[in-house]
Amino acid sequence: MHPAALVACGGLVWAAKSIAEQRKRNPRGLPLPPGPRGLPVLGNLFQLPQAEQWKVYQEWSKQYGDMVYLEAMGQPILILGTLDRTEDLMEKHATMYSDRPTLPVGQFIDLSNSFAMMNYGPEWRHDRRVFHQYLNHNAVVQYHPIMEQEAVNLLRRLTENPENFRDHVRFTLGSIIMRVSYGFDDVETNKRLVTDAEALVSSFTEAIVPGRYLFNSFPSLGLLPDWFPGADFKQRFRDLDKMNRHMLSSPFEATQNNLKEGVRSAYPNMATDLIDKLQDDNTPSWIGSETVARNVCGLAYLTGADTTVSSAWALVFALAANPEAQKAAQEEIDRVVGNDRLPQLSDREHLPYVAAVVKETSRWHSVVPLGLSRASAEDSEYNGYSIPKGTYIMMNTWAFMHDPEVFENPMEFRPERYLKDGEFNPNVLDPEVAAFGYGRRICPGRHLSNDAIFLLAASLLAVFDITPPKDESGKPVKLEFRPSSDVVS
DSSP states (O other), rough: OOOOHHHHHHHHHHHHHHHHHHHHTTTTTOOEEEEEEEEHHTTTTSSSSSSSSSHOOOOOHHHOOOOEEEEETEEEEEEESSHHHHHHIITTTTTEEEEEEOOOGTTOOOOOOOOOOOOOSSHHHHHHHHHHHHSSTTGGGHHHHHHHHHHHHHHHHHHHHHHHHHHHHHHHHHHHHHHHHHHOHHHHHHHHHHHHHHHHHHHHHHHHSTTHHHHHHHHGGGGTTSTTTTTTTHHHHHHHHHHHHHHHHHHHHHHHHHHHTOOSSOOOOOOHHHHHHHHSTTTOTOOOOOHHHHHHHHHHHHTHHHHHHHHHHHHHHHHOOHHHHHHHHHHHHHTOOSSSOOOOOOHHHHHHHHHHHHHHHHHHSOSSSSOOEESSSSOOEEEEEEEETTTEEEEEHHHHTTTTTTSSTTOOOOOOGGETTTTOOTTTTOOHHHTTOOOGSSTTTTHHHHHHHHHHHHHHHHHHHOOOOOOSOOOOOOOOOOOOOOOOO
């Protein structure tokens, strides 16, 4: 047979096989959700936006509806454009749409220890339960003395060196989480651990950004031999895996060694309590093993540090750019707290405007603008459409929080939108319905994050005026808000 004929026959066989497979996976022949038309094989690969993706997806949702379907090199992607649609999928159909995408870097980095990356199932539920024991709404109250102590330390650092406020804020929030996780009271120990964890989070985030490495679009490149030109990414990922393993084991083992030597933090923390329970003959069944204990403690920092810091930086920017809101919050603090002490978390219910500032910060700046992606567990049918197994599902949280039908003048920073007659208005959508994720995978550390950001806001407002920098002539520089387009913005 002529070679051209062989190729043609091979193509027909492949096409027939693909059609048969598609019919098996979609027996009712349901259509895929609508979306922009792509190219053969490549699909929508070159249409995927690389900057402020949420704004592009918002426009596509206006054109195609609240479910926008894309494909990139055969990988199906679903963009959810409204909060109602997101809540329906993530809550009413949670078992089908609560998996995580399979990341190509998983070839080199062991992600099995992180329940943030696990698929939904018994193991995930077990590890999350352990996490929840220590960071639920009632449990975080025991960590308030740590937060209040670190807030005082932050104010001292800012007084001495206000120019480095970003570093001071990052270290303070990181130190809170490290102390809650492991109980280390030594400042230098926490600095070292926070620095190591920052490097790990930053490197991992870079590794999974679509388009940053060709490997993310072509996972089979992971099979290249190390000596092959361009395969140096493999060693970078292996180094990242070593960092990950070190961060999971080193702090936990240090806590174990401290306890053996009789060194115990004066404050409650997760690692100490877990180690104590593991050594007890009546170890609670909800813990399981030391491996679970290590993983849960490590995950507390790795999943919370970047997001909380991003919120804090946005808060500082918003206060500097909105002096009227800053003044109103300061007047409330002066009236309620006075000038002879610093605000405490117990003052929150009497500081509704300051609490509204925190809420508005989480709405105005979406820390994770497209949510943490989910994946469909099986081939499924939803709302008359076929959703293939393994579809990446993104939730356009930024669009939900900037919907002019829900929030008047959504681009403006207006804390008073949540208040009526000095109290919270229940008729205004609370940003927490989206800021920390959805359904069964909502962030279990949200209560700690909320408390830390509120205390940060109240402490800064009680002591400082936050203003824009000045130019050479002494005039305030006009501030421009430019969030990054990373997974954590």
